[in-house]
Amino acid sequence: MQRSTIAELSRQLRGGSVTSRALVERYLAAIEALDGSINAFITVCGEQALAAADAADELLQSGQAGPLTGVPLAHKDIFCTTDAPTTCGSRMLEGYVSPFDATAVERLRAAGAVLVGKTNMDEFAMGSSTETSYFGPTGNPWDLNRSPGGSSGGSAAAVAAGMIPAGTGTDTGGSIRQPAALAGVTGFKPTYGRVSRYGMVAFASSLDQAGTLTLTAEDAAILMEAMAGFDPRDSTCADLPVPAYTDALNTSLAGKRIGVPKEFFDAGLDSDNEQCVREAIAVFEEQGATVVEVSLPNLHLSVPAYYIVAPAECSSNLSRFDGVRFGHRHEEVTDLESFYKLTRKEGFGPEVKRRIITGAYVLSAGYYDAYYLKAQQVRQLISEDFKRCFAEVDLLAGPTTPTPAFLLGEKMDDPVQMYLNDIYTIGVNLAGLPGISVPCGLVRGLPVGLQLIGPQFGESAVLNCAHIYQQQTQWHDLVPAISASGSDGDSR
Amino acid sequence: MSWETVIGLEIHAQLATRSKIFSGASTAYGAEPNTQACAVDLGYPGVLPVLNAEAVRLAVRFGLAIGASISERSVFARKNYFYPDLPKGYQISQYELPIVVGGSIRIGLDDGGEKHVAVTRAHLEEDAGKSVHENFDGESGIDLNRAGTPLLEIVSEPELSSAVEAVAYMRTVHQLVRYLGICDGNMQEGSFRCDANVSIRQVGDEQLGTRTELKNLNSFRFIERAINYEIERQIDVIEDGGEVVQETRLYDSDRHETRPMRSKEDANDYRYFPDPDLLPVVLDSNYIETQRAALPELPEARQQRFVQSFGLSRKDAAVLTGSRETADYYEGLVEYLKGEHKLAANWVNGELAAALNRDSTGISEARVTPKLLAGLLQRIVDGTISGKIAKEVFEAIWQGEGEADDIIESRGLRQISDSGELETIIDQVLANNPSQVEQYRGGAHKVLGFLVGQVMKATGGKANPGQVNELLRTKL
Numbered sequence: 001m002q003r004s005t006i007a008e009l010s011r012q013l014r015g016g017s018v019t020s021r022a023l024v025e026r027y028l029a030a031i032e033a034l035d036g037s038i039n040a041f042i043t044v045c046g047e048q049a050l051a052a053a054d055a056a057d058e059l060l061q062s063g064q065a066g067p068l069t070g071v072p073l074a075h076k077d078i079f080c081t082t083d084a085p086t087t088c089g090s091r092m093l094e095g096y097v098s099p100f101d102a103t104a105v106e107r108l109r110a111a112g113a114v115l116v117g118k119t120n121m122d123e124f125a126m127g128s129s130t131e132t133s134y135f136g137p138t139g140n141p142w143d144l145n146r147s148p149g150g151s152s153g154g155s156a157a158a159v160a161a162g163m164i165p166a167g168t169g170t171d172t173g174g175s176i177r178q179p180a181a182l183a184g185v186t187g188f189k190p191t192y193g194r195v196s197r198y199g200m201v202a203f204a205s206s207l208d209q210a211g212t213l214t215l216t217a218e219d220a221a222i223l224m225e226a227m228a229g230f231d232p233r234d235s236t237c238a239d240l241p242v243p244a245y246t247d248a249l250n251t252s253l254a255g256k257r258i259g260v261p262k263e264f265f266d267a268g269l270d271s272d273n274e275q276c277v278r279e280a281i282a283v284f285e286e287q288g289a290t291v292v293e294v295s296l297p298n299l300h301l302s303v304p305a306y307y308i309v310a311p312a313e314c315s316s317n318l319s320r321f322d323g324v325r326f327g328h329r330h331e332e333v334t335d336l337e338s339f340y341k342l343t344r345k346e347g348f349g350p351e352v353k354r355r356i357i358t359g360a361y362v363l364s365a366g367y368y369d370a371y372y373l374k375a376q377q378v379r380q381l382i383s384e385d386f387k388r389c390f391a392e393v394d395l396l397a398g399p400t401t402p403t404p405a406f407l408l409g410e411k412m413d414d415p416v417q418m419y420l421n422d423i424y425t426i427g428v429n430l431a432g433l434p435g436i437s438v439p440c441g442l443v444r445g446l447p448v449g450l451q452l453i454g455p456q457f458g459e460s461a462v463l464n465c466a467h468i469y470q471q472q473t474q475w476h477d478l479v480p481a482i483s484a485s486g487s488d489g490d491s492r
Numbered sequence: 493m494s495w496e497t498v499i500g501l502e503i504h505a506q507l508a509t510r511s512k513i514f515s516g517a518s519t520a521y522g523a524e525p526n527t528q529a530c531a532v533d534l535g536y537p538g539v540l541p542v543l544n545a546e547a548v549r550l551a552v553r554f555g556l557a558i559g560a561s562i563s564e565r566s567v568f569a570r571k572n573y574f575y576p577d578l579p580k581g582y583q584i585s586q587y588e589l590p591i592v593v594g595g596s597i598r599i600g601l602d603d604g605g606e607k608h609v610a611v612t613r614a615h616l617e618e619d620a621g622k623s624v625h626e627n628f629d630g631e632s633g634i635d636l637n638r639a640g641t642p643l644l645e646i647v648s649e650p651e652l653s654s655a656v657e658a659v660a661y662m663r664t665v666h667q668l669v670r671y672l673g674i675c676d677g678n679m680q681e682g683s684f685r686c687d688a689n690v691s692i693r694q695v696g697d698e699q700l701g702t703r704t705e706l707k708n709l710n711s712f713r714f715i716e717r718a719i720n721y722e723i724e725r726q727i728d729v730i731e732d733g734g735e736v737v738q739e740t741r742l743y744d745s746d747r748h749e750t751r752p753m754r755s756k757e758d759a760n761d762y763r764y765f766p767d768p769d770l771l772p773v774v775l776d777s778n779y780i781e782t783q784r785a786a787l788p789e790l791p792e793a794r795q796q797r798f799v800q801s802f803g804l805s806r807k808d809a810a811v812l813t814g815s816r817e818t819a820d821y822y823e824g825l826v827e828y829l830k831g832e833h834k835l836a837a838n839w840v841n842g843e844l845a846a847a848l849n850r851d852s853t854g855i856s857e858a859r860v861t862p863k864l865l866a867g868l869l870q871r872i873v874d875g876t877i878s879g880k881i882a883k884e885v886f887e888a889i890w891q892g893e894g895e896a897d898d899i900i901e902s903r904g905l906r907q908i909s910d911s912g913e914l915e916t917i918i919d920q921v922l923a924n925n926p927s928q929v930e931q932y933r934g935g936a937h938k939v940l941g942f943l944v945g946q947v948m949k950a951t952g953g954k955a956n957p958g959q960v961n962e963l964l965r966t967k968l
Contacts, residue, residue, distance in 0.1 A: 080538040088537070099531055102538060199538040206768035234540050235770050313768055316570050319581020320535040324634065327537075340574055363572070363763035372765060 003162040003479060006071050006219040013060055013070045020053035020060065020070030020114060027072045027116055030484040031163045038139045038482060040148075040158035042077045044117040045084045052114040059112065067222055069112030074167040076155050077118040078125055079105050079210070080199040088201045089121040089133035089151075092321045092328045092347035102199020103231045104168060104210050111226040119154030119167055123349045124318065125175055125203040127151050128421045129411065132351040137408055140183055141480035142446050146405040149179030149421075155213040156183035162484030166214040166223060170200055172207045173306050174400075174425025177437035180213055181400035181449025184439045186466065186476060188212050188220035191457045192432030193238040195224075196231030202317040204310035205236075207429045216476060217438065217466035221245035224459065240457060248460040249467040254288030256465070257393040263299045264398030264424055273448045276441030277399045280450040283472050284397070284465070294389045294396065298381040302427040303419055305382070308362050308375035309430070314352075315359025321347060354415065383431040390455040395465055399424055400437040400449030424451060434459045436466045439475040447478065493731065494695045497723050498703075499658050499688055500650035503665055504643050505675040506619070506683040507550045513618050513642035514541030514584065521681045525635035529621070533640040535579030540769050543568075547642040548773060550674035551591050551616050552783045554644060557672055557790055558611055560595025562780050568616075568767045573760040577621035577634050585645075587764045590615035591773060597648070597668070598792065599660040609661050610649040617643050638682075644674070650689065650700065655719035659712050662686060667791050671816045685710045690722045691736070701726070702736040706750055708743050718743035722750050794819055802826065802833040811841050817855045821862055828866030832873055839869060843886055860889050868896035881905050881953055908955045911963065914947075917955075918963055921946045932968050940964060 004012075012018045028046050035041050049072065056070035080086045080098035087093045101109065109115070122132040130138040130153025140148040141161040148157040155167030156179035169176040171189035180187025188211045195210040202208060212223045225246060230239040260281060265274060285291050323329035323343035330342035348356070362371035389396060401421055411418040428435040433453055440450035450469070454462040470476050512519055515532035532539040555562045569587035592614035599607050621636035646665060652658045666684055669675035677684045691703035706722055709715045721743075726736050741750040789797070791813050798809035798819075813819045818840065825836045844865065848855055860868075868885055871877050877885065877900060888899045900906055908914055921943060922929055928939045940961070947960045 086537065093537065096537070098538065099536065100538075198540050201537040202769075204768075233542060235542050236540075236768075312765060316572050316582050316763070316765070319572060319574065320537070320579060322574060322576070322581060324576050325534055325536075325579065336576065360763060363765050365761045365763075368763075368765070 003215060003484065004165055005215045006068070006165050006222050007216070009071050009165055010067045010069075010222070014065055016060075020056040020072075021050060023070065024049045024053040024072050024114055024116060027164055030161075031117065031158075034161050034163055034482060034484065037144055038141060038157050038161055038163070039136050040120055040138050040154040040161070040163060041074070041117045042087055042089070042120050042133075042135050042154070043084045045115060048083050049114050049116045056112055056114055066112055068108065068226055071113050071166075072116045072164060073108060073113040074117045074119050074155060074158055074164040075105060075115060076121055076152050076167065076169050078121060078170050078201045079118075079168060080201070081105055081115065081118065084115065084118050086118065086201065087135070088125070089123040089135060090347065090349070090352070091134040093201075093326075094134065094328065096327055098199070100199060103196035103233060104227045105199060107226050107229075108168075108223070113226070116164060119152070119158055121154055122151035122175075123352050124201065124314070125151040125170055125172055125208075126314065126351050126355055128174070128178055128418050129406070129408070130154060130157075130179070131408060131412055132349055134349060139408070139482075140405045141482040142184060142405065144482060145407055146446070147182065147408050147410075148405065149182035149401070151175040151179075152187070152213060153179045153183070156180055156185055156187065159183070159185045159213050159215060160480050161482055162479070166212060166219055168210060168223075168227075169213050170203075170208055170210050171425075171429065172204050172209075172310060173429050174422040176211045176213060177400050177425050177435055177449065177451060178422060180437040181439075181447065181451075182405040184447030184476075184478060184480060186214050186217055186220055186436065186438050186470075187449075188214070188217070188224070188436045188463070189428070189434060190224065190228060190459050191238070191434045192429075193236050194434070194457065194459065195227050196234040196237045198231055198233040198237075202313075204313040205317060206313060207306075207310060209429070216470055217436065217463050218246065218249055218470075220436070221249055221463045221467070224463070228459075238457065243460050245460055245463050248464045251464045252288065253284055253465060253468050256284070256289040256395065258284050258289050258291050258465075259294035259389050259393035259396045260291060261294050261296045261299065261389070261396055261398055263296050268402045268420065268423065269399055270403045270443065272443040273399055273401070273403060276443060276448050277397075277450055280440040280469065280473075281397050283469055287468055287472070291397075292393060294393060296382070296385040296389065296427065298378065298385050299427050301378045302382055302430055303423055305375040305378040306422075306426045306430060307358070307419060308371050309379065311355040311359030312363050312372050313359070315356045315363065318348075318352065318356055323347070351415070379430045382427050386427070386431045386433060386453075386455075394454075394461055395458075396453040398451050398453075400451040401425075404443045404446035404448050428453055432456065434462050436462050438466045438469060439478065440469075440473070441475055442478065447475070495692045495723075495727055496695045497653055498650045498691050498693065498700055499652040499654075499719060501648045501652065501658060501661060501686050501688055503646040503648075503662065503684070503686045504619075505554075505646060505665075505669050507547050507642040507644055507674055508676055509544055509546045509550065509642050511544060512640035513544050513547045513616065515640055517640065519641050521678075521683075523637055525624075525633070525637060527637065529636040529639055533579065533636055535581070541584060541767075543770060543773065544642065547616055548591065548775070549783065550642075550672075551614065551644050552775065552780065553672050553674055553787065554614060554646070554669065555592035555595060556780070556784050556787055557668060558595035558597060560592045560611060560614070562775060563589060563591050563593060563773075564775055564777075565589065566591040566615075566773045568770045568773070569764045570767050572763045575620070575623075576632065577623045577636065577639070579621065579636060579639055583618060583620060584767055584770070585617035586615035589772075597661060597664050599657065599664045601660065602656060607657070609651050612647045612649050614644050614646045617645055619643050650691075655716040655723070658688060658719055659716045662712060662715060667814065671788060671791055673788070673816075679710050679712075682710060686715065688715065688719055690719055690726070692723060692726045692730070702738050704736065704738065704750075705740045706743050707740060707753065714743060714745050717745075717748060718750060721748060725750065788816070791816075798822075802837075804833060804837055808834075808837045808841060812837060815855070821855050821858070824862035825866055825869075828863060829869055829873075832869060835869055835872065839865060843883060847886075847890055859892060860886065864889050864895060871896055871900060875907060875956065876900065877905055877907050878953065878957065881907070905954060908951050911959070914951075914955060914959065914963055915967075917950050918947055918960070918967060921950060922967060929968065940968075
């Protein structure tokens with residue numbers, strides 16, 4: 001079996017050359033064969049998927065099918081689903097089934113996508129390696145000793161290995177783009193407010209954004225057309241029309257101006273990685289774009305600012321996990337305080353605790369101004385840096401990560417090293433911009449990512465540029481060692 | 493030593509919206525526990541708050557009514573603390589940028605004077621649920637029906653100087669929120685309650701003393717008693733050489749005492765920060781002016797108008813404007829009874845108020861409507877019945893027997909004013925009571941009353957007493 005894009009599967013399904021049931025069976029078999037070693041899924045819902053596939057097949061036969069009807073899909077286990085548990089990678093929510101579907105889930109379901117499983121993630125999306133998951137780390141299909149990145153590492157690895165054609169993810173500081181880069185897939189994060197956050201378990205509310213992990217930018221565009229758009233249940237969701245992303249994919253890049261922020265090419269960037277990114281940028285010039293150097297002078301402040309804002313919000317968002325109404329509960333206690341303490345001590349892992357403590361600290365009386373308020377000011381400066389750039393250029397291009405995939409365990413004892421892996425992605429979240437990571441080469445046999453960043457609500461331009469790049473290159477077709485197509489090196 | 497008291501009140505008024513402040517769940521009181529709490533109220537993973545625009549409108553109405561400034565931009569913040577009846581582990585409130593800033597409340601004082609009490613701010617927030625400690629065999633039950641109910645917290649400056657003033661302030665605000673239709677004011681159901689910050693200092697001191705915060709004050713009587721108890725307690729502490737400890741104290745109405753709940757040391761650091769799930773509330777001047785134009789006549793102005801236009805005493809006017817419904821009733825009544833303002837006031841404040849009170853009925857639900865009451869009072873005015881008979885007719889209308897005229901007719905209550913008919917009755921009475929007639933003629937004019945009584949008795953009260961008097965005198 002080869003890896004297939006949503007676009008291909010959709011054509012096959014509507015052409016009648018394959019049924020949704022057959023596809024679901026094929027992907028379930030791939031999961032069965034591979035996931036024992038990769039651990040990309042927390043939950044696989046085979047029976048429900050087959051039932052949904054049968055319903056999709058009926059629709060397909062009646063000719064009422066849309067582009068996603070019958071297409072198998074996985075959701076990061078942060079999206080609430082009524083028919084499968086939503087654990088958020090935490091013991092706290094082990095076995096928890098939500099009474100409602102997330103808006104993104106609901107919309108993809110309505111568009112006909114078939115939910116096959118829920119993917120592994122760093123606990124509550126806090127991590128860059130999928131190692132903080134209560135359900136064990138996910139391996140990188142390119143090298144099982146390495147991390148696929150995180151926090152959406154499960155979806156990235158599943159797509160890379162061909163266990164699912166596409167998965168959803170969430171990106172708070174790089175959690176879609178970084179795993180996409182490390183696992184060699186396409187990871188798209190829209191503008192903050194483009195996709196509803198309703199039903200996405202909150203990590204850092206002002207930064208969280210849902211997006212996709214796919215094989216191509218075209219697939220991201222197809223999924224986005226279903227997921228994006230105003231939702232009255234999320235006050236921060238933009239009430240703007242959603243453009244037809246797929247229509248704009250083939251727009252010529254001639255005359256486009258692409259900015260390359262010099263701060264992205266600092267001493268921390270692996271030189272081989274840099275080489276790949278520079279070559280990728282050259283492709284845009286070949287396509288008629290003008291490449292200019294730009295500057296994001298405050299970008300170096302993004303990681304510290306992020307590690308104040310995100311923990312602050314998380315410390316509050318995670319207070320609801322108190323054992324009273326849902327989730328893990330320590331049963332044998334005699335007083336309220338120990339009930340809270342033991343419930344939360346047992347329910348949360350060390351990284352989540354570290355961030356809750358950090359967050360509570362920066363919000364506490366006497367420190368708020370020095371940390372939280374200052375971080376918000378820095379955030380403003382970073383946003384203005386980007387705004388200045390977009391006055392000059394249409395898009396920004398640079399690396400997604402400083403290095404290719406690191407070894408499992410390599411950074412677990414050094415949180416700062418782990419945090420620095422998101423140095424090129426975090427600024428985009430702080431400014432709320434759309435960004436994508438597409439495979440742009442191999443470094444020591446491991447994929448690396450090219451990051452493209454657009455202005456607010458400039459998703460079309462980002463997807464267009466990434467699609468043109470993928471029309472010109474084959475990096476996104478490279479198949480990892482551990483995949484559904486075996487190790488015979490077939491493309492897709 | 494001579495002490496003076498400084499009190500500031502934080503009033504929580506539950507806003508009269510149909511749904512909750514951040515969810516679509518109903519706010520109706522008294523449902524089975526946990527049946528009016530949706531996923532948003534329960535703080536389930538993934539839920540998000542969406543602001544109820546009606547709650548904003550009601551808060552703005554209040555602000556405009558007290559002459560406050562309405563913030564063109566206000567911000568919701570999270571107040572973080574753990575408690576089992578607080579589902580999210582934080583309460584959504586407003587902190588640095590509340591929706592209503594400033595304004596003042598004028599209260600009447602016992603000596604007939606008045607005082608303007610400054611309002612610091614009023615902000616929107618969500619209520620928590622309730623912990624239920626009875627009937628759970630040592631455990632606690634949680635009812636989250638109330639969680640997410642919209643509250644307006646009205647914070648006064650520490651400008652009240654006695655329990656009586658505090659109650660007067662509370663009553664004035666209570667009357668105002670009901671006039672504005674923003675709160676039902678039901679204190680038993682907790683729709684209107686307050687916390688009081690109380691401190692004492694020596695007369696002449698500039699600096700405020702250490703304050704305690706009294707919680708759980710849900711009736712006007714308890715507020716007064718709790719504050720007075722607390723003032724005495726603080727004076728005792730200081731005069732015994734001790735110091736007042738800054739703490740939160742709970743008022744126990746059964747034992748009539750306040751006792752410590754938590755001290756400043758274990759007070760929470762609430763770690764307020766702007767709620768990233770909600771956008772700032774931005775109100776333009778157009779919106780604010782529209783709300784201003786829609787304000788009803790406020791109690792003070794209405795009372796003034798009742799005195800001036802209807803010629804009522806201040807006291808009558810105050811009682812009639814005590815609630816918007818009563819004032820509306822009165823104005824409805826006098827529409828039908830031009831010129832009889834005093835009579836109308838007496839009946840509304842007297843007979844009607846007594847009947848409403850007896851049957852625990854609200855004036856808007858009174859079976860004797862303004863029109864029915866007007867029909868009755870009209871018959872007093874035109875002499876068809878006496879005031880005394882009118883009370884009987886009122887009771888019959890109250891019991892649903894129909895309009896005044898029908899009842900007067902069917903019960904034969906019409907006043908006898910035909911002098912021929914009366915004279916016959918009077919002659920009979922005089923014939924039956926020769927000794928009293930003798931006494932009167934001998935100069936004992938007091939017996940006239942007895943004879944009038946006999947005539948009234950013989951007519952079943954239907955005779956016009958003035959007319960009887962006159963006729964009797966003539967005959968004697």
